Amino acid sequence: MKTLIKLFLLAAAVPLAACSSLGGGDYGISDYALVRVHRVNVGDGGMSVVPPRLYNRHRRILFEDVRDVEDWTLNGPILDGMSFISGMKSGRYLIRQRRSADQQVPKFRSDMTPPEIEAMLESLYRVKGGAVDFRTLSLQPRPFLGANGFQLDYEHLDTDELWRRGRAVGAVIDGKLYLILLDAARSHYYNAMLPDFEAIVASAQRHA
Secondary structure, X not given: OOOOOOOOOOOOOOHHHHHOOOOOOXXXXXXXXXXXXXXXXXXXXXXXXXXXXXXXXXXXXXXXXXXXXXXXXXXXXXXXXXXXXXXXXXXXXXXXXXXXXXXXXXXXXXXXXXXXXXXXXXXXXXXXXXXXXXXXXXXXEEEEOOEEEEEEEEEEEOOOOOEEEEXXXXXXXXXXXXXXXXXXXXXXXXXXXXXXXXXXXXXXXXXX
């Protein structure tokens, strides 16, 4: 789960941009669009947020993406990213992956507990992001979108030898996963991005 980003362009330079992008995968061509300072729908429109400043939204062309997942970045995918999961249904995956792959990121299930969601995100970073070390710093209850949600704090070391730190705030509501995730270089960028992340989380609204 970086913007859901750290994403990209880079598919060639860095495997899955160190997994900063949850919606990335192995296919497609990257492109960006400007996100302005107003309420905007994310993912498939099941959630909206208000960014405190201009952001870059990552989008893919030529190949269909995971509709429930959207990624943003401020300073570039290697340095920081935010990901949004806008109501993913049970049985869906955070990323597209080949069925023939030896290692698979687990699918989301509506009965998942916060520790199981944490394990799913760790698997994402290790299997698709190339994390060689992943450490859970804390996992605690936190209200989100008017529901009993959770906050996960973690850090990981990727194959590019850069430590990154992340925070995910989410909840399972009516059997669907809603989540906002910040992932950024541990030195400077994570702390610099955290106020924006918290403002975006506070602004989040769920849509039927």
